[in-house]
Amino acid sequence: MTAYLVRRLIGAVGVVFGVATLTFVMVFMMPGDAARMYAGPRAPEATVQRIREIWGLDQPLPVQYVRYIGRALQGDLGNSTRDNRPVLTVVVERLPATIQLALAGLFVELIIGVPLGILAALRPGSWVDQLATVISLIGISIPSFALGLVALYVFGFLIPIFPLGGYGTPLHLVLPALTLGIGGTAFYARVLRNNLLEVMGEDFIRTANAKGLSARAVLLRHTLRNALLPTVTLAALDLALLLGGTVVIEAVFGWPGVGLQAFQAIRNQDTPLIMGTVLFASVSVVGINLLVDLLYAALDPRVRLGGGGRS
Amino acid sequence: MTVVLEKQKARRGFWAQLVRLPRAWVGGAMVGVMLFAAVFAPLVTPKDPLQQFMEGLSPTGTPLAPGGNFPLGTDHLGRDLLTRLVYGARVSLFISIAANLTAAVFGTVVGMFAGYYGGAVDTLLMRFTDILLAYPAVLLALGLGSVLRPSIPVIILILMVITWPILARLVRSQTLSMRERQFIESARAAGATGPYIIFRHILPHTLTVTVVYFTLNVASSVLIEAALSFLGVGVPLPTASWGNMILEGQSRYRIAPWMILFPTLAILVTTLGFNLLGDAIRDALDPRTSLRLK
Numbered sequence: 001m002t003a004y005l006v007r008r009l010i011g012a013v014g015v016v017f018g019v020a021t022l023t024f025v026m027v028f029m030m031p032g033d034a035a036r037m038y039a040g041p042r043a044p045e046a047t048v049q050r051i052r053e054i055w056g057l058d059q060p061l062p063v064q065y066v067r068y069i070g071r072a073l074q075g076d077l078g079n080s081t082r083d084n085r086p087v088l089t090v091v092v093e094r095l096p097a098t099i100q101l102a103l104a105g106l107f108v109e110l111i112i113g114v115p116l117g118i119l120a121a122l123r124p125g126s127w128v129d130q131l132a133t134v135i136s137l138i139g140i141s142i143p144s145f146a147l148g149l150v151a152l153y154v155f156g157f158l159i160p161i162f163p164l165g166g167y168g169t170p171l172h173l174v175l176p177a178l179t180l181g182i183g184g185t186a187f188y189a190r191v192l193r194n195n196l197l198e199v200m201g202e203d204f205i206r207t208a209n210a211k212g213l214s215a216r217a218v219l220l221r222h223t224l225r226n227a228l229l230p231t232v233t234l235a236a237l238d239l240a241l242l243l244g245g246t247v248v249i250e251a252v253f254g255w256p257g258v259g260l261q262a263f264q265a266i267r268n269q270d271t272p273l274i275m276g277t278v279l280f281a282s283v284s285v286v287g288i289n290l291l292v293d294l295l296y297a298a299l300d301p302r303v304r305l306g307g308g309g310r311s
Numbered sequence: 312m313t314v315v316l317e318k319q320k321a322r323r324g325f326w327a328q329l330v331r332l333p334r335a336w337v338g339g340a341m342v343g344v345m346l347f348a349a350v351f352a353p354l355v356t357p358k359d360p361l362q363q364f365m366e367g368l369s370p371t372g373t374p375l376a377p378g379g380n381f382p383l384g385t386d387h388l389g390r391d392l393l394t395r396l397v398y399g400a401r402v403s404l405f406i407s408i409a410a411n412l413t414a415a416v417f418g419t420v421v422g423m424f425a426g427y428y429g430g431a432v433d434t435l436l437m438r439f440t441d442i443l444l445a446y447p448a449v450l451l452a453l454g455l456g457s458v459l460r461p462s463i464p465v466i467i468l469i470l471m472v473i474t475w476p477i478l479a480r481l482v483r484s485q486t487l488s489m490r491e492r493q494f495i496e497s498a499r500a501a502g503a504t505g506p507y508i509i510f511r512h513i514l515p516h517t518l519t520v521t522v523v524y525f526t527l528n529v530a531s532s533v534l535i536e537a538a539l540s541f542l543g544v545g546v547p548l549p550t551a552s553w554g555n556m557i558l559e560g561q562s563r564y565r566i567a568p569w570m571i572l573f574p575t576l577a578i579l580v581t582t583l584g585f586n587l588l589g590d591a592i593r594d595a596l597d598p599r600t601s602l603r604l605k
Contacts, residue, residue, distance in 0.1 A: 014441075018439075019442055022442060138579070141579055141582035142578070143534050143554075143557075145541050146571060147575070149560070150572065157564075248541065267543065278451065281450050285447060289445075
């Protein structure tokens with residue numbers, strides 16, 4: 001277990017390092033002059049030059065790179081060019097709203113997806129199964145931001161049940177969470193259905209049936225328990241995906257999370273904030289992936305003894 | 312001779328399988344309609360997507376609802392929505408298909424070489440794709456979109472960058488399983504070179520993965536392109552793209568819901584079509600294979 005842990009940890013650190021490097025390259029490629037942008041178009045050249053010196057933009061690229069990595073390691077992702085506050089502080093401030101939305105979206109996915117998957121697996125080929133497939137295809141085909149706007153129009157404007165965007169009460173959460181989650185719902189249904197069908201073909205299920213257990217007991221106690229594990233892994237990985245997917249949803253609903261902020265940062269051409277957000281999100285994804293892998297290894301000895309881990 | 316016959320049989324088998332699936336027909340029809348509209352846009356609608364019609368706005372200056380001279384209504388500048396939708400299909404489909412074609416070629420070649428040769432090439436590829444895959448796709452696209460000045464070629468590049476790593480990994484794992492097969496070993500024993508084996512023997516077997524991934528991924532590229540345009544780092548205005556149209560409709564959905572409704576439907580029909588078609592192709596090619604990352 002220790003060897004596996006160490007190997008995965010080293011891998012994760014390598015990826016984080018690579019992500020930071022790639023992000024640096026992107027920042028460097030950014031058109032325009034960040035110092036000039038911050039100082040304003042009418043500022044004297046001397047002021048802009050001074051800002052460049054303070055930010056270290058006058059240094060050769062390798063020096064800038066080493067400094068960037070060094071600072072990033074200490075959690076310093078630079079300052080927002082808009083209000084000069086540290087990027088990390090600004091991102092962390094907005095994080096609770098995004099996590100809340102992502103968790104609510106995940107909840108929507110599971111609460112609809114899991115029953116749908118079970119129903120589909122119990123009668124493969126039936127109309128329930130077909131319906132689950134159709135819903136799943138529509139779910140992954142519809143652009144979430146457009147769905148959000150349509151939802152706002154119908155349930156916020158035509159039939160004013162929910163507020164037209166904003167943040168605060170549980171009512172505010174309903175439409176964004178549904179919009180975010182509905183796409184993934186069907187995905188879970190399909191994955192769970194396939195896992196269930198796979199497990200149903202196993203010997204121990206035949207044994208359970210043969211010894212006279214009720215269909216319900218076989219499903220709940222044996223089949224579902226085994227089919228659910230991959231689904232749980234998926235849920236954790238998906239949470240990372242949802243965190244990225246909240247950008248458009250937050251922009252549509254005016255949800256004051258990290259995503260809305262990234263959206264505003266793009267409008268303001270606030271490079272440090274955009275890149276800080278991207279870096280922060282990617283590191284979170286790597287962290288979540290690592291956690292899931294370790295959890296999986298702890299639960300399933302085959303993973304850590306298998307040698308290669310994930311390919 | 313027998314080999315040729317078997318190949319023909321397999322090919323006929325694929326088409327025979329495909330036409331039996333209703334999904335293939337429905338998906339194919341949806342994609343076909345959109346492609347037709349995109350390619351023959353001037354035939355579908357005589358109007359200009361950028362022309363602002365005097366009679367395209369109500370006396371109070373609001374967009375016109377669908378009907379009459381403007382079958383799908385007009386937008387806030389009095390432009391014909393149907394025309395913009397049709398020309399938007401051109402932009403969205405061209406971007407998505409171009410991005411996925413380049414990603415398909417690049418991802419397949421890199422994946423085959425990495426899988427076949429292993430070693431440093433393979434390690435390098437895996438680590439590099441690890442990094443790219445660590446970025447949430449939309450965020451990586453956003454980052455690139457804000458760094459590079461958005462234009463159609465740039466968006467194609469962005470979509471290609473976030474598309475190829477997954478395909479390369481799928482092809483790589485397919486190649487890994489092929490490498491030890493007997494016919495590859497015989498080819499090697501007969502003195503065939505690496506590149507020859509890769510393109511002559513491995514490519515035909517990885518093509519399934521590539522084709523299915525391509526079809527399904529065009530759908531997700533259409534979605535990401537729309538999202539990028541919606542967030543303001545996509546196709547620059549005033550060019551009509553579906554994401555742009557939704558962006559322009561966002562602040563006016565209360566007075567002109569059709570401005571977001573029709574582009575949304577256009578995206579839905581396109582992505583659903585590609586998803587249905589991809590799903591059907593996958594089943595027709597091999598009922599057992601399913602696309603799974605890892």
